[in-house]
Amino acid sequence: MLRLDLLHPEVSGNKWFKLQYNLEAARSAGKTRIVTFGGAFSNHIAATAAACHMAGLQSTGIIRGEAAPQLSHTLLQAQQYGMELQFISREAYRQKDTYPWGQQFPEGYLIPEGGHNAAGVRGCEEILSQAPTHPYTHIMCPVGTGTTLAGLINSALPHQQVIGIVVLKGAAYLQQEIPQLLRPHISVNWQLYHDFHIGGYAKATPALITFMNDFYNQTRVPLDMIYTAKMVWAFRELAVQQHFPAGSRILLLHTGGLQGNLSLPPGVLCF
Ligand SMILES: *Cc1c(COP(=O)(O)O)cnc(C)c1O
DSSP, X not given: OEEGGGSOSXXXXXXXXXXXXXXXXXXXXXXXXXXXXXOTTOHHHHHHHHHHHHHTOEEEEEEESOOOSSOOHHHHHHHHTTOEEEEEOHHHHHTTTTSOHHHHOTTEEEEOGGGOXXXXXXXXXXXXXXXXXXXXXXXXXXXXXXXXXXXXXXXXXXXXXXXXXXOSXXXXXXXXXXXXXXXXXXXXXXXXXXXXXTTSTTOOOHHHHHHHHHHHHHHOOOOOTTTHHHHHHHHHHHHHTTOSOTTOOEEEEEOOOGGGGGGSOTTSSOO
């Protein structure tokens, strides 16, 4: 397992890679504020707020839906890092990619939801060089927007197979979207698995919670319920089904996101 969750206490995991070239682009464009988008439990919102705080940039989070009476842990943390939150209706959120935000934020640099752009992919191309990963035959990671997976595919070696575990239900569109993020002439073999969302985005069954606690007790590795737990669960299922040929060496990418577990009631997880 490649532990991106250990990278940084606040900007943990893949979000750090997705943000680095976006923040750099904002600075070179002379912008002083990052404007980005997400839901109330978005790791991207939390990570962007922390990264902007460290980089000396202002930040605005455009949040999907009305503000709940009690803000989520994610949003409170983002506010603590100085992010200004602007709540918009789900209807308006659907139009966000065509709305002229530049008029409201002339000093703002826009990063799409989830850091899903070419600069995000480029940052994720550096993930596999964090450790000696060439001996691995398979690389697995959880998939939301597919930005991280695209970076892995772009930087994997020809003998490696890249496997994405999709955590959203009904996300067949990813099969068409991911190729748009790939460099030309990429010959790496890659697949998406759509059967391990375990009820859908951010849904956790009691079996998944038990699995996370058992995995922690056996390995001391904490997983997050939205992404990494579903990937490790999928890995276990595929291994049991003898999906991987004998002699395979499989690298699981721990993409971080542990702050999401703080939305669970205390005591549910043993870590
Ligand atoms: C955001 C996130 C992902 C999804 O990454 P994409 O690049 O959007 O596919 C995976 N794991 C964790 C922990 C995340 O926070």
